[in-house]
Amino acid sequence: MNSSEVFNIAWAAILKNKVRSLLTMLGIIIGVAAVIVMVAISAGTEATINEEINSLGANLVFVQSTFTRGGASGLPEGGLVYDDAAAIAEGVDGVSGVVVEQSASQTIKANGVVLDAVTLLGSTADFPSVRDMSIEDGRYFNDLEVDRNQKVAVLGSSLAEELFGEADPIGQDITVGTTRLVVIGVLEEKGLVGDVDYDSRLYMPISVVLDKFTQSQFSRIMGDRVRLIYVEVEDQENLDNIILQIQLLLAKRHDLPLEEADFTVTTQQDIIGTQEATTAAFRSLLGWVAGVSLIVGGIGIMNIMLVSVTERTREIGIRQSIGATPSDIRWQFLTEALLLSLVGGLLGVIFGVGGAWIFGSASGMRTVVVTESIVLAFSSAALVGAFFGFYPANKAAELDPIEALRHE
Amino acid sequence: MAARAIIETKDLTQIYGMGDARVAALDGVSISVHEGEFVAIMGPSGSGKSTLMNILGCLSRPTSGGYFLDDEDVSGLDKVELAAIRNKKIGYIFQSYNLLSRTTALDNVILPLQYDRVTERSTEERKKVAMKVLEMVGLSDRVEHQPQELSGGQQQRVAIARALVNNPVLIMADEPTGNLDSKSGAEIMQLLHDLHDEGATIVMVTHSNEIASHTERTIHLLDGKIDKIVGNGKKAKK
Incomplete structure (x- = not known):
């Protein structure tokens, strides 16, 4: 069984339960979109503040009274x-x-x-x-x-x-x-x-x-x-x-x-540095929030894959009886989980980029979509799919062909 | 000179459970089935015929005993090797057809070719091979139909085509007519006879004496042992 056939089987399985697949992807979609939108807002804010600081004039030193x-x-x-x-x-x-x-x-x-x-x-x-x-x-x-x-x-x-x-x-x-x-x-x-x-x-x-x-x-x-x-x-x-x-x-x-x-002397660099530290802290907080939502999404995928393995036990038995090896079965279900998370990730990217744009034009706040955030969010989604898809896939692969064939 | 043995078992034993709960589903079964032979296995429930079928069909391994299939010792193979044996050497026909739902007859028949790791075939070649066997079972006008659009007899024909597509040395039929009306059942039996006439080796489990009488020999099992082996008065081919 080559990879395109495995892909076709997984894709057909996802399409067979469109609503269920979409609901399963929702966690991933929200997680990925959240990362992109939040990073876009924080990057936009940072860019605005940096411009403001620079527009105060270059090479400035501030002497403040205490x-x-x-x-x-x-x-x-x-x-x-x-x-x-x-x-x-x-x-x-x-x-x-x-x-x-x-x-x-x-x-x-x-x-x-x-x-x-x-x-x-x-x-x-x-x-x-x-x-x-x-x-x-x-x-x-x-x-x-x-x-x-x-x-x-x-x-x-x-x-x-x-x-x-x-x-x-x-x-x-x-x-x-x-x-x-x-x-x-x-x-x-x-x-x-x-x-x-x-x-x-x-x-x-x-x-x-x-x-x-x-x-x-x-x-x-x-x-x-x-x-x-x-x-x-x-x-x-x-x-x-x-x-x-x-x-x-x-x-x-x-x-x-x-x-x-009774005075302090600070430079623009100090102010920018403070600003960057604040933004970095904000971003890492966002990262955690998004990470948690991706994990929740991953658990959703694992859950639905376990259901899918149970529902399709007989199909697994049929495939085993005509020569599918445990690794054939494992790949089939792992591919399905990966596909769920990747499609979810892709939709998340679309919603995230669109959401950042809509938020920017609706609120008047500047948003800057950061390419790294897309790459990071999308690859995290893929990783989550692989990680949480492995257990159900393994469970399917370990099924006994006789038991599986007997399953109603 | 006797034909080559396709199946040769020695003291096949299958034990379920541990300690006091040990039950021997099979208890020292030694049989042989020759190339081109059509054999029935009969016995009341609990006699061990399903267990024997599963071992002969390489779906499970015996607790002890030897099993040579097509001159290869398969009793000690692991899961992956057994999967390859099932793919290349055995074709299954089940009572409940066991076709993949929402999958066309053609795709169901192609499936064993997709899991074939030995013979590389292009998608076109697979389709060609599958079409050929579907034609052989008389379904060339139904290849794009899904199982739910086919009658029981037609579904069983698709299953037979799937069993034949990889040119197996052994066809295992588990109550192949059990879910069919008598007319469709007779047609399926005729198809098996035709296959047999062309030289196929078939092992069939059945409850029915009438169905069993179509074969050359009937192996009767009782309590995990061979009770008797009865010739059905038909001449073995070759």
């Missing part, structure tokens, strides 16, 4: 201050830009249009290069304007369109709260990065935001403290050296030993 509460008043002490940013820019080699940001929210008026709760982003002059933004029209403000607290503003692309339509906004006045600013530039469209819409914002010197728009109690307590300083380095190669320089410089400025520093 505030300590001290003194009888319980007010925050220590941490980064605005002047630390300037000190890094001046005192550390290999730094191409330093940015400090402070945001606020205000009503703005211009050209007869009134917009409520527009996000104001105060920053330093290096912002466009550090955060990877480009100027569409006009210019960004410079260090001198930041130092001098100049009332100048740069518009995000969609904000410019909302306020001025087709008209040229450069040189126009814009009233933010009660303060009047002059528009000097418009940014290129950036699009959504994560949940943040960079195009609807109003950009101005950080000194203006601190002076005019953050008059809350909280910001008075905070004074000129900043949470985060972005440092752009010229060359990835010198990253470790630059981090050390920043740490030493700030420790000296804050008059603290390095071990007690």
